[in-house]
Amino acid sequence: MEELINYLNSIEEESIKDTSKLGSLLQDCWEQFSGSEAEGMESYKLIGRIEDAFWNPPELTFNIERHGGTVLGSTRAEIHRWTLDISARTASCSRAGFRQINPRAPNLDVNSIAEEIFELIKEHKEDERLRRKSDGTVTIAIGKILPQENLSKPTIEGRRRHFRKKLTELYFQRS
Numbered sequence: 001m002e003e004l005i006n007y008l009n010s011i012e013e014e015s016i017k018d019t020s021k022l023g024s025l026l027q028d029c030w031e032q033f034s035g036s037e038a039e040g041m042e043s044y045k046l047i048g049r050i051e052d053a054f055w056n057p058p059e060l061t062f063n064i065e066r067h068g069g070t071v072l073g074s075t076r077a078e079i080h081r082w083t084l085d086i087s088a089r090t091a092s093c094s095r096a097g098f099r100q101i102n103p104r105a106p107n108l109d110v111n112s113i114a115e116e117i118f119e120l121i122k123e124h125k126e127d128e129r130l131r132r133k134s135d136g137t138v139t140i141a142i143g144k145i146l147p148q149e150n151l152s153k154p155t156i157e158g159r160r161r162h163f164r165k166k167l168t169e170l171y172f173q174r175s
Contacts (some may be wrong), residue, residue, distance in 0.1 A: 001029040005086060008055055010138035019062070023047045031117065033084055033091035041080075041093065058087040063096055074101040074152050104153050110159055113145060114166035119175070140167075 006023040018024055023046045024059040030036050030043035045064070053062040066078045081096035120127050121138050146159050 001089075004029055008057070008060065008086060011055060013056050014054070016055060016062075019050040019053050020048070022053055022062075023050050026050075033089050033154060035091040036094045039069050039080055039156070042170070058085055060084045060086060065099060067101075071115075074154075075100060075104055077101050108146075108159060110146075110162045111166050112161050115143065118167055118170040131150050141169070 007021065007025055027043040029045050030041075030046065036043075041064075045066075049064050051065070053060065061081065061083045064080050064082060066080055075076045076098040079096040081094050081100055082091060083094075084091050117129065117140065119125075120130060124132075126132075129141050129144045131141065133139065140168070142160055146163060147157065148156055151159075
């Protein structure tokens with residue numbers, strides 16, 4: 001902690017452009033800040049990832065990009081804003097936004113797909129996406145209509161939810 005304090009005291013109140021030294025110094029004393037474990041933060045995650053650092057004694061603020069959501073298929077990284085009170089040895093974190101790190105899935109016109117499936121059902125046509133039962137009901141193979149592919153869970157769930165809603169609307173409007 002002493003090295004970090006000496007470093008910060010050697011610079012004036014300012015934006016810190018070169019964050020490599022700051023990251024190393026913070027890593028060495030990160031656990032000494034109460035609240036530093038918020039959002040699953042660990043000291044090794046500081047190295048090479050600190051952005052927009054600003055020293056305004058006694059507070060040091062910086063952003064860090066977190067990739068937890070990308071493990072679950074998200075195309076965006078969360079940006080966390082950390083505020084460290086050096087004299088009180090406290091750390092607090094807030095969400096500062098998102099950064100698009102991979103391209104979004106292209107938009108999909110789920111309404112037209114629902115229209116097509118509705119017409120197939122209404123006209124009693126055979127299709128691999130539909131299973132007709134002997135009692136006249138139809139089971140829809142949603143995985144064949146809207147496959148998971150390489151989509152994030154929220155994206156595919158949203159598309160399927162929208163599809164079901166549109167298909168239900170069509171049924172009640174046209175039946």
